[in-house]
Amino acid sequence: MPFETPYAARGTGPQEPLSGFAPLRIATFRDRWIASTISSVGTWMQDTAGTWLMTALTASPLLIALMQTAASLPVLVLGLLAGATADLFDRRRLLIFWQAWMLGSVAVLALLTFLGHISPWSLLAFTFLLNIGSSMNNPAWQAIVPELVPRELVPESVSLNAASNNLARAVGPALGGLTVAAFKRADTGSAYVFLLNSLSFVAVIWVLYNWKRTPLFKSTLPSERIAASIRSGLRYIRYAPNLQASLLRSFTFCFFFSAIWSLLAVVARNNLHQGALGYGILNGSLGVGAVIAALTLPRVRLRFSADRIIAASTFYTVFTLTLLARVHRPSLIVATLIAAGYCWTSTMASLNTSVQVSVPAWVQARALGAYMMTFQGGLALGSVVWGLIAQRAGAPISLLCAAGGFAASFPFVRRFGVLQDGVPDTTPHKWKRSVPQLAPFPEAAPVAGEDAEAGDPALAGPVRISIYYQIPVENYAEFTRAIHKLRGVRMRDGALRWGIYRDAILPEMLNESFIMESWLDYLRSRERHTAADERIREQVWALHRGAEPPRISYQIYAREIANPTPRARS
Secondary structure, three states, X not given: OEOOOHHHHHOOOOOXXXXXXXXXXXXXXXXXXXXXXXXXXHHHHHHHHHHHHHHHHOOOHHHHHHHHHHHHHHHHHHHHHHHHHHHHOOHHHHHHHHHHHHHHHHHHHHHHHHOOOOOHHHHHHHHHHHHHHHHHHXXXXXXXXXXXXXXXXXXXXXXXXXXXXXXXXXXXXXXXXXXXXXXXXXXXXXXXXXHHHHHHHHHHHHHHHHXXXXXXXXXXXXXXXXXXXXXXXXXXXXXXHHHHHHHHHHHHHHHHHHHHHHHHHHHHHHHOOOOXXXXXXXXXXXXXXXXXXXXXXXXXXXXXXXXXXXHHHHHXXXXXXXXXXXXXXXXXXXXXXXXXXXXXXXXXXXXXXXXXXXXXXXXXXXXXXXXXXXXXXXXXXXXXXXXXXXXXXXXXXXXXXXXXXXXXXXXXXXXXXXXXXXXXXXXEOOOOOOOOOOOOOOOOOOOOOOOHHHHOHHHOOOEEEEXXXXXXXXXXXXXXXXXXXXXXXXXXXXXXXXXXXXXXXXXXXXXXXXXXXXXXXHHXXXXXXXXXXXXXXXXXXXXXXXXXXXXXXXXXXXXXXXXXOOOOOO
């Protein structure tokens, strides 16, 4: 399916392809984009300067490759936590805090480098601290995109964000390499780069400070705690096949492509005999291709599905890895890396967009946190693997191993198609009928609002919801297929267990039963119900043939209390 069919799937929006620059007409998005570009230039200058400084501090390929791991590992550890905090707390304040964290980390690193108190391990430590801030910042940073632009502009906005990062990738490495090369000592040039990067965060903080935020989704219920929020995010991922496919494809692509990112400095120094500026140009070549991809991707998506884009990128990356291992001509490598950068951004933008459009607003930051975790986890693990192989057998052998592994894994991962079932309508469904009012118990604490029963300790335990259907025998096969689709909806929205049972005596009577952790979690599950979920539920209910709609019963776990007799509602 062509990747731009979100427009057709929603039945609204433009029929002609939108301009890739359309989101920049929105002032808030444009300011964020400009500030992000400035900050990204500083980040990529630091990436080049920090990696080159490491080559000056040590000759170990493993320590050099660990720079990529230090940049990626925090996301692997903190991705779900970052997503949970971004879904629970005010994203604007959260972003300001983590931008300030990154500013402070880089400023201290710059000061230590200026004073000459820098070593390979301290450089790794501060790179790790910087990327703790980056990992906690990124899910919220990406999740605010739908708050800034209409939903139909999300794919173009993701491409423009990729263009911002990769424009910085094209310019930043060369500027970083040039700045380092301008000084006799690598540590002095690197210190100036670190200082400039710390100042680049000021622009982002200023834009966030002036942003008047209007959240897309705001629950009327009490917030989940962090641990519960992480569990609900994991539960959603477990029962969301579209999201699982995007995460798997992201991890696989990043794992093998990381051989290019982590070993390019080694190739530049040992195989091509280049200095800091030469490495910056090679790194910038990837950025040039990435910028071209980000600007042309909206039209490419109209002709090719995401799966075909990823497949073409995979095979070209295998070619690039092989060429880097065997060819030592800088001009040919530069041209090859430009196309590799195009493949990198085409794949990452396609996968990022698939995550953004396939999950509802209530779990979006957690889904993006999981995406960043698999994305950076692939880079971190790959960097260690390819760095170890390079240290033992040399960079060319490591690159060839990556090429062979990527080609061999493709037949397996291609079975996990991106958005195979189309783009779901994640618009929240508005229930027309109210939640049943439950009788309070004597020990219940008074709580205002629709969820008053949540304050009752007798209602804080497990809740069983049972729905009774009357299904003619001729509809049984169709019903069971539909009801098992509904299982995924129930489990994604918070159910702990689910089952469908057929009466042994009256075979036309079936009972759907699912368990929620509490009555409050059941109320949350209703808020999380989307338009796409409702269509699945309607398919199930349409097969019911009783005189009345399916009967629903709500059963609360019978805990032992001081007065076991419920007080009647007055």
